[in-house]
Amino acid sequence: MPLVTDLLNAFLWIFNFLVLPAVTYGSALALGALGVTLVFGILRFANFAHGDMMAFGAMVTLIGVELLNRYGIFTYPVPAGLLLLPVAMAMTGLLAISLDKFVFSYYRRIKSPPVVVVMASIGVMFLLNGITRLIKGVGLTPFNARRTFDVGEVDVAALADQLGEKAVAVKSDFATQEKFVQVSEPELVFFDVAEFKAATGLAEGFGLDLIQVLTVVLAVAVFLGLYWFLSRTRTGKAMRAFSDNEDLARLSGIDPQRVVTVTWLIAGSLAAIAGTMYGMDKGYKPFTYFQMLLPIFAATIVGGIGHPQGAILGGYLVAFTEVVITANYKKVVNYLVPESWEMAGNLQLLGTEYKFGVSFLILVVVLLFRPTGIFKGRVL
């Protein structure tokens, strides 16, 4: 049986360390890239503020989760972030529309060249950067951080019932001897790595939690919903028509302001979903969203800018490339080769610190050899 176990171990490793991270990360990138591509398709400029719009959306969700928790409301097993997503989408959509009203509409009116609008969007990016940092700080904040309550503030028994015995603890302060309740809301896990290892006796575990599944399911739902919206509804078709030929769209009586408003609303909502799902998986940290701008732009351009299908494909392509290039294959190779060939050193093309370098490389290669992307981009 050693061959079978080795193969199983190798397969589990590939699934756990390549496929799963790439698919969840790719979903977040694809959602982000969709927003960038929509804005480009309609407004003809690359919106550098998109990453920080994602941070804003995640921050709104996080604040909502913290407020709920402060009042002793825990939503386990459903992640509170998911329930608050509509609020975050609405707020980020409104933010995007007001940014358009106060910043971008001016450049449209004076008919600025696209590069000027891009510069303006970089300014907006720094503005949002500052706002999110002022409100929620620069540190890493998990969505289910440990909360403390005074005794009597929450119903300990009911919470223990809902969250499990391990999640709720009554402790006393070392200095004052005052008692307090400590709650750490767990995350619903379908497969726990340690439990899986113990149950199967395999060296590799298998882990899968609700957030990862939700990220992928939600992303697919958004893709389908957006496809339906753009190809079946009157407003969606008007957006495609406007993106295709702005002058003719005006001659057909399509109201440009309406198209622009709907576009920002969708782009903002997409940013909120992408930011929240990524934050719930990895924790909220404003800088990571700023950093994600590069892979998101790479995904947008690889797929063909202005093409929703391209943004989705590009998102997963960039995520898989990043993960595949920066993974350490030592373990999986050792499972597969005969024992005498096993290696002691690492087998890694590039350290994970350089994963943004991979996006950059993809960007450069695509721009050099196929600047229009996979789907010839420019229109929706």
Added chain:
Amino acid sequence: MKLLNAGDMSGGYGGADILSGCSIAVDRGEVTVIVGPNGAGKSTAMKAIFGLVQLRAGSVLLDGTDIGALAPEMRVRRGMAFVPQTQNVFTSLTVEENLEMGAYLRRDDISQAVEQVFALFPVLKEKRRQAAGELSGGQRQQLAVARALMTEPNLLMLDEPTAGVSPLVMDELFDRILEIKQTGIGIVMVEQNARQALAIADNGYVLVNGENRYTDSGAALLADPEVRRTFIGG
């Protein structure tokens, strides 16, 4: 009262005037053709009537109402339709979606209007699910006219509808334009193919340097030796 009466239009794209006192008129069920040498301001006159070019002086009356201050979108609402010379279809949308976008302002059922334009241009019905970018030049021009007809306009304005199509397709398009005229729509058309266009015109205008040089019925202009020699050739 004429359907369209544009009088003494002067203006251009900023800087020097392209139009200097040009007048165009058309009535319901009539075809007006504007001909003239290159740079005479034919297309500019059309765009000025539709509000795509700012006028410095002159008036545009639709059914006796001055619409000179209205934005192009508002003129569409008033029953005007414009087919630009180039980029006159949504290439990435299907034929059917193009027609739907033509009828964007209409909130009622458009299926009857779709059937009507399919009856007028049967080839579009065959290609209804194809992207407009995949159509041939002639089919594309038909779709451009069909899109404009979807609002059920009173006034249809065509900027060189036969540019770049074969003579066979041109004859066919002119036949369709005459059919459209039969429904009581007023048509204003700019044409390079002056002889064929004037042959189907009720009114003809010869523009030179942004002014009306000759104005008469299409047949009379074709018969005028001076016009033939200078502007039509032969």
